[in-house]
Amino acid sequence: MTRLLGAEIRKLWTIWSTYVLFGIVVVIDLAFGFGLALAPGGRHGGSAGVVPHGSSQWFINVFSVLDVSRILALVLGAIIITGEYRHKTVTPTFLAEPRRGRVVTAKLGISFGSGVVLGALTMVTGLVLGFVLVAMKVHSCLTPLGVSQGMSQALCGVRHGVYYVATTHNMWHDWSRIAPGVVLGTGLFAIYGLGLGALLKNQIVAIVVGLVFTLVVEAIVGAIWPTIGEYLPGQAATALEDAARTNFGGTTQLLPWWGGACMLLIYGIALAFLGTFTTLRSDVT
Amino acid sequence: MATIQARGLTKRFGGEVLAVDHLDFDAVPGGVTGFLGPNGAGKTTTLRMLLGLVTPTSGSVLIDGHRYRDLPNPTMRVGAVLEASGFHPARTARNHLKLTATVAGLPFRRVDECLDLVGLSEAADRSVGGFSMGMRQRLELARAMLGKPDVLVLDEPANGLDPQGIAWLRDFLRVYASEGASDRGGKRIVIVSSHLLSEAQLIVDDVIVLTGGRLAAQGRLQDLLAGSKRSVRVQTPDAERLVQALRAASLPAVVRDGYVVCDGATPQAVGPIMVENRIEVHEMVSSTESLESLFFALTGGEGMQVGHGVASTGDYRRFDDGPAASPSVGPIGGQA
Numbered sequence: 203m204t205r206l207l208g209a210e211i212r213k214l215w216t217i218w219s220t221y222v223l224f225g226i227v228v229v230i231d232l233a234f235g236f237g238l239a240l241a242p243g244g245r246h247g248g249s250a251g252v253v254p255h256g257s258s259q260w261f262i263n264v265f266s267v268l269d270v271s272r273i274l275a276l277v278l279g280a281i282i283i284t285g286e287y288r289h290k291t292v293t294p295t296f297l298a299e300p301r302r303g304r305v306v307t308a309k310l311g312i313s314f315g316s317g318v319v320l321g322a323l324t325m326v327t328g329l330v331l332g333f334v335l336v337a338m339k340v341h342s343c344l345t346p347l348g349v350s351q352g353m354s355q356a357l358c359g360v361r362h363g364v365y366y367v368a369t370t371h372n373m374w375h376d377w378s379r380i381a382p383g384v385v386l387g388t389g390l391f392a393i394y395g396l397g398l399g400a401l402l403k404n405q406i407v408a409i410v411v412g413l414v415f416t417l418v419v420e421a422i423v424g425a426i427w428p429t430i431g432e433y434l435p436g437q438a439a440t441a442l443e444d445a446a447r448t449n450f451g452g453t454t455q456l457l458p459w460w461g462g463a464c465m466l467l468i469y470g471i472a473l474a475f476l477g478t479f480t481t482l483r484s485d486v487t
Numbered sequence: 488m489a490t491i492q493a494r495g496l497t498k499r500f501g502g503e504v505l506a507v508d509h510l511d512f513d514a515v516p517g518g519v520t521g522f523l524g525p526n527g528a529g530k531t532t533t534l535r536m537l538l539g540l541v542t543p544t545s546g547s548v549l550i551d552g553h554r555y556r557d558l559p560n561p562t563m564r565v566g567a568v569l570e571a572s573g574f575h576p577a578r579t580a581r582n583h584l585k586l587t588a589t590v591a592g593l594p595f596r597r598v599d600e601c602l603d604l605v606g607l608s609e610a611a612d613r614s615v616g617g618f619s620m621g622m623r624q625r626l627e628l629a630r631a632m633l634g635k636p637d638v639l640v641l642d643e644p645a646n647g648l649d650p651q652g653i654a655w656l657r658d659f660l661r662v663y664a665s666e667g668a669s670d671r672g673g674k675r676i677v678i679v680s681s682h683l684l685s686e687a688q689l690i691v692d693d694v695i696v697l698t699g700g701r702l703a704a705q706g707r708l709q710d711l712l713a714g715s716k717r718s719v720r721v722q723t724p725d726a727e728r729l730v731q732a733l734r735a736a737s738l739p740a741v742v743r744d745g746y747v748v749c750d751g752a753t754p755q756a757v758g759p760i761m762v763e764n765r766i767e768v769h770e771m772v773s774s775t776e777s778l779e780s781l782f783f784a785l786t787g788g789e790g791m792q793v794g795h796g797v798a799s800t801g802d803y804r805r806f807d808d809g810p811a812a813s814p815s816v817g818p819i820g821g822q823a
C-alpha cells in the first residue's frame with residue numbers, strides 16, 4: 203500500500219495540471235477575499251449590518267469565503283480518478299496493481315491528503331490576505347495625517363500601532379477558528395470528488411455533476427427542505443466550520459461538526475465503493 | 488518454467504458481440520508464440536483477459552495456474568505492451584516508468600536501464616505528449632521490461648516502429664525468449680500478436696491462429712508449414728536433361744518460364760540427382776508455403792471481407808462493399 207500511495211503522489215506532482223489547480227485555488231481565494239473585504243457599503247456584514255474593519259466579525263466574514271476552495275478539492279478528487287480513464291493510463295495502473303480495490307483505496311488516501319494540502323494552501327493565502335488588508339487600512343489611515351506635524355504624526359503612529367496589534371490579534375484568533383474546518387472540509391470534499399469520479403468515470407461529466415449538485419441542487423434543496431439540506435455534502439462541509447454558525451446570522455440549519463465530517467466521509471466512501479463495484483470492475487479495453 | 492493455459496475462454500461484449508468463443512490454447516516457453524488472426528478475431532481481447540484487464544464471460548486463462556490478478560507483484564512476472572495503453576501527455580517518459588517501478592518496488596536505476604534498452608535515454612525527460620508513435624511503442628516496451636518478466640505479451644508491437652526498430656525488436660524478442668529467466672531456471676514465454684506475417688514468420692516458433700474468436704490452428708510453425716505445398720525451382724542450361732532425370736526418379740518436373748520446377752520435391756531429393764547426372768546449376772530455390780498463404784488458408788472467408796481490387800477508374804471502395812456498381816468513395820470520404 204505504501205508503494206501504491208507513493209505512485210499516486212508521484213502521479214500528481216509529475217503533471218502541471220496539479221500546479222495549475224493549486225494556482226487557481228490561490229487566485230480564487232484572493233479574488234473572493236478581497237472582493238468581499240473591499241465591497242462597498244459593508245455588504246459583507248450580512249444581517250448584522252455593517253461590520254467595522256478589523257473587528258473579529260469582519261475577519262470571520264472575510265475568511266469564511268475561503269471555503270470555496272472545497273469546490274476545487276472536489277474537482278481535484280474527480281480528476282485523480284477520471285484522469286486515468288481520460289488518458290487511458292488505467293491500463294498501466296491496473297497492470298501494475300490488478301487488485302483494483304487497492305488502487306481506489308490508495309486514491310482515497312491521496313485525495314484526502316491533497317485536499318488537506320489544498321485547504322492548508324487556502325488558509326495560508328487567507329493569512330496573507332488578512333495581513334495585506336490590515337496593512338492597507340493602516341496605510342490609508344496614515345497618509346492623510348502624516349504631513350510633517352511632529353507631534354500628531356507620532357500620535358498617529360502610536361494609534362495605528364495599537365490598531366495594527368488589535369486587528370492582527372483578531373485576525374489570528376478568527377483564522378485559527380476557521381482553519382481546521384476549511385482544511386478538513388477540503389480534504390473530505392476531495393474524497394467526495396473521487397467517489398463521484400469513480401462512479402461516473404467520465405471526467406467532464408463527473409466535474410459538471412459535482413459542481414451543479416453542490417452549487418445549484420443543494421441550494422435549492424436546502425432552501426425548500428432544510429432538514430434534508432443539512433445532510434447534503436455542501437452543508438455537511440459548512441457544518442465543519444465552527445465559525446459558520448455565528449456568521450451571517452446563522453440562517454442555515456447545520457449538523458454538528460462531527461456529523462458533517464461523518465456525512466462527507468460516508469458520501470465519499472460509499473460513492474467510491476459503488477464505483478469500484480460498477481465502473482471500475484468493468485473491462486478496460 | 489512458466490506456462491499459459493486458456494481453457495474454454497469466452498468473452499461476450501454487451502450480450503451480443505461474441506469476441507472470443509471457447510478458446511483453448513497453451514503457450515509454451517522457450518520460443519516466440521505468434522498470435523495471429525484477421526481484424527476483430529479477438530486477439531486483443533484474449534490478451535487483455537490474460538492480463539486481468541477484461542473479465543472473461545466464462546472459462547479461464549491462467550499463468551502458472553494463477554489468474555493475473557492473483558499474482559502478488561505481476562510486474563515482476565508478466566510484461567505487457569498493449570495497443571491502447573495510455574500515457575499522460577504532460578508526464579515525462581522517465582516519470583511514466585517510475586510510476587510502475589514504484590508500485591513494483593523496483594529501484595529507479597532499472598528505469599534508466601530500460602529506457603536505454605529501447606533507445607529512449609535521450610528523450611527520457613521529454614513529455615510523452617510530444618512522442619511519435621514509434622517512441623510511445625518503445626516506451627511501452629520499456630515499461631514491460633521493468634521487472635525482467637518471464638512472460639512477455641506484445642499486442643502489435645511493431646506498430647509505428649521504423650525498419651531498424653522492427654529489426655531490433657525481432658532480434659530482441661528471439662534472444663529474450665531463448666534466454667533463461669535466471670532466477671527461475673526456466674525459459675521465457677513471449678507472445679506476439681501481429682498482422683505483419685512476413686515479419687512474424689521470421690520470429691515465431693509457435694503460432695496460435697484465431698478467426699472469429701475461435702482457434703483455427705495451433706502448433707509449431709515448422710509443422711504447420713511442413714504439411715503444406717513445397718517446390719524446388721532450378722535454373723540450368725541443361726533443362727531438358729534435368730527434367731528427364733527427375734521424371735526418371737518419378738518426380739513431376741516441368742519447365743516453366745525457363746526454370747525447371749518440381750512441385751512436392753525437396754532440395755534433398757533434387758540435389759543428388761543433379762550431381763549424379765553432372766548437371767550444371769546456376770540457381771536452386773526451395774520454397775515452402777509462406778505463413779501468409781497458410782494464414783489465408785486457415786482464416787479464409789472469415790473475418791472482415793476485403794474488396795476485390797480497385798476499380799479500373801481508380802475509385803476506392805469500402806472493404807465490405809460488393810463489386811462497385813457506380814463510382815463511390817472509401818470509408819473516410821463518406822460520399823456514398
Ligand SMILES: Nc1ncnc2c1ncn2[C@@H]1O[C@H](COP(=O)(O)OP(=O)(O)OP(=O)(O)O)[C@@H](O)[C@H]1O
Nearest residue numbers: 487500504506524525526527528529530531532533
Ligand atoms: N469494449 C468492447 N465493446 C464491444 N465490443 C468489443 C469491445 N472490444 C472488442 N470488441 C469486439 O470484439 C471483437 C474482437 O476484438 P479484438 O480487438 O479482440 O480483435 P483483434 O483480433 O485484436 O483485432 P485487430 O487485429 O483489429 O486488432 C471485435 O468484434 C470487436 O468489435
Ligand SMILES: [Mg+2]
Nearest residue numbers: 530531570642
Ligand atoms: Mg487488436
